[in-house]
Amino acid sequence: xxxxxxxxxxxxxxxxxxxxxxxxxxxxxxxxxxxxxxxxxxxxxxxxxxxxxxxxxxxxxxxxxxxxxxxxxxxxxxxxxxxxxxxxxxxxxxxxxxxxxxxxxxxxxxxxxxxxxxxxxxxxxxxxxxxxxxxxxxxxxxxxxxxxxxxxxxxxxxxxxxxxxxxxxxxxxxxxxxxxxxxxxxxxxxxxxxxxxxxxxxxxxxxxxxxxxxxxxxxxxxxxxxxxxxxxxxxxxxxxxxxxx
Numbered sequence: 001x002x003x004x005x006x007x008x009x010x011x012x013x014x015x016x017x018x019x020x021x022x023x024x025x026x027x028x029x030x031x032x033x034x035x036x037x038x039x040x041x042x043x044x045x046x047x048x049x050x051x052x053x054x055x056x057x058x059x060x061x062x063x064x065x066x067x068x069x070x071x072x073x074x075x076x077x078x079x080x081x082x083x084x085x086x087x088x089x090x091x092x093x094x095x096x097x098x099x100x101x102x103x104x105x106x107x108x109x110x111x112x113x114x115x116x117x118x119x120x121x122x123x124x125x126x127x128x129x130x131x132x133x134x135x136x137x138x139x140x141x142x143x144x145x146x147x148x149x150x151x152x153x154x155x156x157x158x159x160x161x162x163x164x165x166x167x168x169x170x171x172x173x174x175x176x177x178x179x180x181x182x183x184x185x186x187x188x189x190x191x192x193x194x195x196x197x198x199x200x201x202x203x204x205x206x207x208x209x210x211x212x213x214x215x216x217x218x219x220x221x222x223x224x225x226x227x228x229x230x231x232x233x234x235x236x237x238x239x240x241x242x243x244x245x
Contacts, residue, residue, distance in 0.1 A: 020066045021064075023051070023062075024063075028060075033096050034061050034098065037064055037104030053229045057233045064084045068153075095121040098120075098124070101127060105128030122172070123172055124176075124177065126179075136156050170208040175209070175235040177232070179214070179217040182196055230242060
């Protein structure tokens, strides 16, 4: 019975995997553009509220939809990041910012480490596992974990072989927003410190970041928080958060 359930879940997740695509909303030609990258097991719809707010603030947006379970970080990074870059460049934008959720931030860091992005502007990462997550360490060998996490998700542990552990300090303007309003007590119990249900506040941080703040929001809904949206917009415009809750 368990095998049948796992197989059914795998089929359902596979059927939900999308062909990579981008929802591009272009404003004035040449305006600054923001690429949005969703997290694991999510879609572009997760970033839709954030994208709409950034459009109201005057930014062209490229909201990327990529199959987060389809490959490794090495495979997903050029797929997702380059798609957003190409869309933004097609509008004439010469400054391209990024707003990422969870693994989206790791994809950007990996892509930047392989080939620096010449027109990269400012970046805001929401709940990024910049130093990995103990949840991955603990659940790696559990039945069904590979199905839900995909290869990329399994690469986000805290050991020295994980992808986050192999990436160095950031070399761009970066603001990080971490959450503490977990709605997942089961996963929070696996984490040693304040967390958002998936990543501890400490492990979201990375050497070289420009600004950092913590909000009372869960990992899953960080991008929908009005406080997060206001501060994200402020960082893209000024390079600093408002730091208001």
